[in-house]
Amino acid sequence: MLKEKNKTKKEKWLNERIENKRTFKYHQNVLFGITCTTKIECVETGDIFTIEYTKPKSKLRFAPELVKQVRLNMFKKDVWFKSRNKKKTDLICSNCSREYENLDCDIGLMFIEGSLNKHVCFDCGSKYILLGSEDVEKKINEAKNMKNALIEKIRGLGNYNEPGYYSKKLDDMGLDDLETLYNEKKSEKEEWDRIESIEIPESETGLEQYLIDEYGVIENTKWLKCVEQIEGFFKDCGYDLFDCGQGYAQREATAICKIGLKFYEVTIKAEIGSAKQDRGDRLYWVENIDSVDYKEVDKPLPKEKTSFNYKITLSDDKKNLLDSFLKKNQINFSNK
Numbered sequence: 627m628l629k630e631k632n633k634t635k636k637e638k639w640l641n642e643r644i645e646n647k648r649t650f651k652y653h654q655n656v657l658f659g660i661t662c663t664t665k666i667e668c669v670e671t672g673d674i675f676t677i678e679y680t681k682p683k684s685k686l687r688f689a690p691e692l693v694k695q696v697r698l699n700m701f702k703k704d705v706w707f708k709s710r711n712k713k714k715t716d717l718i719c720s721n722c723s724r725e726y727e728n729l730d731c732d733i734g735l736m737f738i739e740g741s742l743n744k745h746v747c748f749d750c751g752s753k754y755i756l757l758g759s760e761d762v763e764k765k766i767n768e769a770k771n772m773k774n775a776l777i778e779k780i781r782g783l784g785n786y787n788e789p790g791y792y793s794k795k796l797d798d799m800g801l802d803d804l805e806t807l808y809n810e811k812k813s814e815k816e817e818w819d820r821i822e823s824i825e826i827p828e829s830e831t832g833l834e835q836y837l838i839d840e841y842g843v844i845e846n847t848k849w850l851k852c853v854e855q856i857e858g859f860f861k862d863c864g865y866d867l868f869d870c871g872q873g874y875a876q877r878e879a880t881a882i883c884k885i886g887l888k889f890y891e892v893t894i895k896a897e898i899g900s901a902k903q904d905r906g907d908r909l910y911w912v913e914n915i916d917s918v919d920y921k922e923v924d925k926p927l928p929k930e931k932t933s934f935n936y937k938i939t940l941s942d943d944k945k946n947l948l949d950s951f952l953k954k955n956q957i958n959f960s961n962k
């Protein structure tokens with residue numbers, strides 16, 4: 627606040643510069659040391675005037691252009707008093723020499739080119755900032771706000787397909803990493819939403835029985851709605867397509883899937899795990915699906931069938947084995 631005496635002086639000074647010598651009141655406090663503008667309002671008419679003028683640099687101890695940065699509120703007042711060794715210069719503002727004890731503010735720090743850092747009161751620090759010094763506290767707060775906003779945005783994308791993901795410590799990440807992460811997650815979410823919104827018309831779903839019996843065609847209207855889902859689908863569910871067991875292993879499998887009206891041949895390659903058994907051959911299993919490739923193919927046609935007659939002499943257990951083999955491989959047969 628301006629002191630009453632100064633205010634009157636300033637108003638007088640301003641009035642002399644306005645035609646008609648009307649009465650004015652201040653709308654903003656005036657800064658010293660710089661060319662600044664202030665708004666004044668004519669009490670009689672309500673007209674607003676903007677006036678530019680310069681005040682002497684009486685209260686600036688350091689050249690403003692050398693005060694590169696100011697960090698306001700860097701030290702809490704009580705902490706400052708506890709941690710300093712109470713030199714007289716530590717107890718007064720380096721700029722205005724007022725005692726911190728009598729001021730209602732925390733203590734800031736000025737980074738001055740070619741000189742030691744100087745501690746400073748809030749008012750003086752603010753003045754240097756208005757004169758062009760970088761406001762470090764503002765910058766820190768802005769970065770903090772940006773970071774929080776980004777974290778909010780990332781969390782807002784939801785835990786759509788990576789539940790473990792959000793346990794990562796977002797708070798510990800830097801702004802650049804968060805930005806990258808957000809963009810990555812945003813495109814994933816968009817892709818996810820796009821796939822979610824795909825609806826295959828009912829007229830395009832359904833499989834003729836021979837496609838299932840003769841080709842094992844797979845159709846899944848929830849998890850196989852577009853080609854982008856093929857890889858994920860078979861990486862999750864492709865394990866059953868491999869024939870592995872004691873003494874044998876299959877490293878590559880193929881399948882046909884149907885999406886809408888189109889058919890795709892899918893080739894899946896797996897990493898096989900194995901373990902030595904107490905007796906007999908090693909046991910093999912699919913450890914991991916390494917790759918899934920696909921290409922569009924024509925709709926498979928019903929296979930041509932010819933009747934064969936075999937006459938086989940078998941014991942009961944061998945006959946059961948043959949029957950189950952034929953059934954498992956979906957080979958229709960009749961025996962009388």
Ligand SMILES: [Zn+2]
Pocket residue numbers: 719720721722723724746747748749750751
């Ligand atoms: Zn000061």
